[in-house]
Amino acid sequence: MGDKAGSRRWRVALAAVVLLIGVAAAGYFVFYLPHVRAQDTQAQATRFLMDTSVDISAYGRDAETHVKRALGEMERLEEVLSRHIVESEVARINANAGDWVSISDDTLAVISLALQIGDMTEGAFDITVGNLVSLWGFGTGSYKVPSEEEIAAALATVDYRKVELDKTGKRVRIPAGTVLDLGGIAKGYIVDQARSYLMKQRIQRAIVNAGGDISVIGSRPDGNPWRVGVQNPNDPSQISWVIPLQNNSVVTSGDYQRFFIQDGQRWHHILDPRTGYPARELKSVTIVAQTAAEGDALSTAVFVLGWEKGRELVERLPGVEGILVGSDNQVWISSGLAESVVTL
Ligand code: ADP
Ligand code: MG
Secondary structure, X not given: OHHHHHHHHHHHHHHHHHHHHHHHHHHHHHHHHHHHHOOOEEEEEEXXXXXXXXXXXXXXXXXXXXXXXXXXXXXXXXXXXXXXXXOOHHHHHHHOOOOOEEOOHHHXXXXXXXXXXXXXXXXXXXXXXXXXXXXXXXOOOOOOOOOHHHHHHHHOOOXXXXXXXXXXXXXXXXXXXXXXXXXXXXXXXXXXXXXXXXXXXXXXXXXEEEOOEXXXXXXXXXXXXXXXXXXXXXXXXXXXXXXXXXXXXXXXXXXXXXXEEEOOEEEEOOEOOOOOOEOOOEEEEEEEEOOHHHHHHHHHHHHHXXXXXXXXXXXXXXXXXEEEEEOOOOEEEOOOOOOOOEEO
């Protein structure tokens, strides 16, 4: 009898010890391990997307996983917004020109902002330039200076005011014969989405760079602002200006980015929807704005608006700054940027 009671006591004691070890182990996994994992790590990755090299550097918990997922999200969005990808939403809108087409929230957001910037710039920014862009060979690779007749025919299909956007029904309709091209804004929007994704993952410091469309989270790990170089349009291998960035974006449009030479002239990819020809007054436009989507569309629009009207727009818009280089190499730096930009 005494023996039985003794062995029961031992069994109870053993059970208690096992339980204790269990609790300690659980505690280790619940409280200690996350602490170890919570240490900030640095991650960097590059992928070729949107016809350019896309680079993300991030600091924070699980940075490596989040950077990979952010790039994955960018790839997914390119497949939605590029008109050159056969199954994209934009390709579907173009293939069904004249009819209503259902669209995702992303496409809706991009078209909506693009139309707004069209209004803001009196049509200098116009996402219905698709036929014109193709006529010059941008996107297809068969570059040539078109005839006056060809330009007139393409221009007849260009007018962003004819794009009907049904926001509640989430659908869009473009006129038959018109071709939508989000090339002047989609990259910026995609950069913004990568940034938002990283912020949701509580990444506190990051820089997303898609071939010059740049957006940052926070500051550099040393606490100083991120610094972004702006290329010299006459020699893109050189940096002419350095702009400090903190929780905002910078985007540059230049005549040196995509162009071909014919008859001794440079013909580039930023087209004036009023004339059908590449915009002539500027060599490069850099825009600092809250979002890269705004910056992207505005850099294209200011490029088209030219020296006078472009500067006027930049000064008028709150939270928007810029650097313009004229075709005569004159440089203008907006008032809000003059003090912080470093000229090299
Ligand atoms: P990149 O794509 O090289 O960064 P931009 O952001 O300046 O350059 O956009 C240029 C692209 O935008 C062109 O390749 C074309 O697809 C489209 N585009 C050209 N002209 C206009 C315009 N006036 N308005 C809107 N989009 C345009
Ligand atoms: Mg642009």
